[in-house]
Amino acid sequence: MRKSGILGLLGLAIGLTTALPASAGVEECGNIRFQGLSNCEVRVTAQCTAGCSEFGIYKTACATKLTQVCGDQCTLSAMPTCTDNCTVQCKSDCDNGVNVICSHNCFEECTARRDTECAAKADPAQCAATWDANCDNECDAKCVTVDGGCYQHCVECCGGSCSADANMDCQYSCQDVEFEECEQEFRANCEASCTGDGALFCDGKYIIAGSQVPTCLKALAAQGIEVKAEGSVTIGPDGINGNLAAGICSYSPGDRAAVVGPFALFAAATAGWLARRRKRDSRAER
Incomplete structure (x- = not known):
C-alpha cells in the first residue's frame, strides 16, 4: 500500500484568503x-x-506549461507599429502624471482583447x-x-x-497540438496524488499535485x-482522534510559528501513539 503523505494524513484544506501581488507566476507552483x-x-x-475528474480544470496548468514548450518556436519580435504607438502613448501618459508600473499594467493591457478574440x-x-x-510569460x-521611472516602466510594459x-x-497553434495530451497527463497525476499529498485547486481549477x-x-x-488550515485525524483505537486546526494564520517570511504548530502537535501525538503501540506489542510477545 502506498504510504500517505502528511497532507493525506491530515486531510488538510488550505484556502488563500488574500490576493497575490500583480506579478508573474509562482515558480514553485508550476509558474501559475x-x-x-x-x-x-x-x-x-x-x-x-x-x-x-471535472472537465476543463487543467487548461490553466497546461497553457502555462505549454507556453514554455512552444517558446522555442514562437520567437517573433514585436511589430514596430505596436511599439511605436506605445512610445507616443507612454510619453503622453507619464507627462500627465499617470503612474505606470510594468508588473501591474502589462498583463492587464495584454489581455484587454482576450475575450473578444x-x-x-x-x-x-x-x-x-x-x-x-x-501574456504572463512575455x-x-x-x-x-x-x-x-514611469516612462521606462511604460515602454517595457508595452514591449511585453x-x-x-x-x-x-x-502559441495557440502550437499548444493546440499538445493540449489534449497535456490535460490527460495532468489528470493522471492528479488522481495518483489523491492518496498522498493531494492536489491544489483554486476556483476549482487544477494547479499542482x-x-x-x-x-x-x-x-x-x-x-x-x-492561509486557512484545518485537519481531522483518526489513526486507530489507541491513536489520535479529533481535530487539529490552525485556524486562520497570517504568514510572513519571518513567522513560521503558525504553520509549525499543528504539524508539531501531530508529530508529537503520533510519536506517543507509536510508543504505546510498541509497548503493547512487546508485552504481547512475552
Missing part, C-alpha cells in the same frame, strides 16, 4: 499566475478524486488560458528587471504586451499569503 484566483484548497481522498475559437476557454499564459520577461501579441497565433504541493504552499506562505 495566482492573481485573480481565490478559494484555493488542497484536496485529498474522495474530494480530490472527484475534483480531478477568443469568442470565435472552437474552445474559447483554452484560447483564454493560452492568451493569459502567453510580461514577466520584460518587467522582472525594469529599472527606472506587443511581444505577446506578435506570438499569440503561434503530489510532492510539489508542500513546496508550492511554502512559496505562497513566503509571500505573506493568509
